[in-house]
Amino acid sequence: MKNNNSPIVLAFSGGLDTSFCVPWLMDTYERPVVTATINTGGLTAADADALSERAHALGAKEHFLIDAREEFFNEVLKFLIIGNVRRGQLYPLCVGSERGIQAKCLANLASKINSCTVAHGCTAAGNDQVRFEIVLKALAPQLEVIAPVRDHSWARADQVEYLGSRGLPLPSAGSSYSINRGLWGVTIGGAETLTSEQSIPESEWILSAGALDKPPAREELSIEFSQGVPVSLNGQAFPPVTLIEKLETIGSKFGIGRGIHLGDTILGTKGRVAFEAPAAEILLTCHRELEKLTLSGLQQRIKDQVSQSYGDFVHEGKQLDPVCRDIEALLESSQTHVNGIAHCLLGPGHVFVSGVESPHSLMSASKGQYGESAGEWTAEDAVGFSRILAIPGMLHTRSKENRGD
Numbered sequence: 001m002k003n004n005n006s007p008i009v010l011a012f013s014g015g016l017d018t019s020f021c022v023p024w025l026m027d028t029y030e031r032p033v034v035t036a037t038i039n040t041g042g043l044t045a046a047d048a049d050a051l052s053e054r055a056h057a058l059g060a061k062e063h064f065l066i067d068a069r070e071e072f073f074n075e076v077l078k079f080l081i082i083g084n085v086r087r088g089q090l091y092p093l094c095v096g097s098e099r100g101i102q103a104k105c106l107a108n109l110a111s112k113i114n115s116c117t118v119a120h121g122c123t124a125a126g127n128d129q130v131r132f133e134i135v136l137k138a139l140a141p142q143l144e145v146i147a148p149v150r151d152h153s154w155a156r157a158d159q160v161e162y163l164g165s166r167g168l169p170l171p172s173a174g175s176s177y178s179i180n181r182g183l184w185g186v187t188i189g190g191a192e193t194l195t196s197e198q199s200i201p202e203s204e205w206i207l208s209a210g211a212l213d214k215p216p217a218r219e220e221l222s223i224e225f226s227q228g229v230p231v232s233l234n235g236q237a238f239p240p241v242t243l244i245e246k247l248e249t250i251g252s253k254f255g256i257g258r259g260i261h262l263g264d265t266i267l268g269t270k271g272r273v274a275f276e277a278p279a280a281e282i283l284l285t286c287h288r289e290l291e292k293l294t295l296s297g298l299q300q301r302i303k304d305q306v307s308q309s310y311g312d313f314v315h316e317g318k319q320l321d322p323v324c325r326d327i328e329a330l331l332e333s334s335q336t337h338v339n340g341i342a343h344c345l346l347g348p349g350h351v352f353v354s355g356v357e358s359p360h361s362l363m364s365a366s367k368g369q370y371g372e373s374a375g376e377w378t379a380e381d382a383v384g385f386s387r388i389l390a391i392p393g394m395l396h397t398r399s400k401e402n403r404g405d
Contacts (some may be wrong), residue, residue: 015120041183083307131317185277228335251278
């Protein structure tokens, strides 16, 4: 849309791709560009100032910093915690889970400043292009979405030449690793993650490089949950976002939450990424133990089934589908009695839950003690119970005998 004076809203991270997009969009569409950085965690005040300076130096008409951390927790992370969501039973959806909220903020900003176009710097090879565009199309189907790097196959070397030839600032060369950081953790991609054989070097871990070589003394933590949501650390109340940020600082000293996830991409290929998620590892481990104390076996079974699907939908950018509201309703309902405290011990790369306590403990509600005294039934009851449970097996054996098998 060249014949349009409304600004183009560009999702801006300050990396090479989005830095290139600012002048290219201005040159190609002859329209002003407004940049937006959506803070879903991991962004310091100094980082924010540097991003604003870079955006203006590249020619942006205006730069917006939108703090979406609380919104991200309330709409996404809360359900990843109470669902104990880990993709491939390992990866806690560190960064991809942010894209839906970021896309929503971009759509809202475009509406606020009367823009009809949103742009992003994604390539054709990753998941984020899909996540952004599914949400943008669902929320604001009237918006035009532009992805210059993807749509015109711009190579990194050509982007560098484009910026350099115009005397525009280049991002620092820095590491050869691709790093994404958010409230729920960090992802790291490099040469080693393009294949399945190797880990990234120790020096390339962002939060915990060297932590396993000289870990500090073991540290005890107590985390309180109210209806499945973490509300206090060592007896001191914190908003969930602050509590997560504190746990990241504490857990990273021990190298907790490291991993390399190998799984299926939205595009159907296999992908591999290193990640650090100390807060996620601590909270998910503690929350699950508290649930074992306060939920029935059937509640846990059904929760596990729907939580897996919920994690898949978030990973795929489908969290606006109505089925996610249905799953969230079930997850919230299941947490009515998930109130209490989890005590844990942090060591090198490991979280050990030493105990859990709750006013809704199903363990203390019993009149008996497992392996010691029955309390709720007699010895005769136990014999009859075992006999009844054995009936399907008995009938199967008897049928084989009758057939002469």
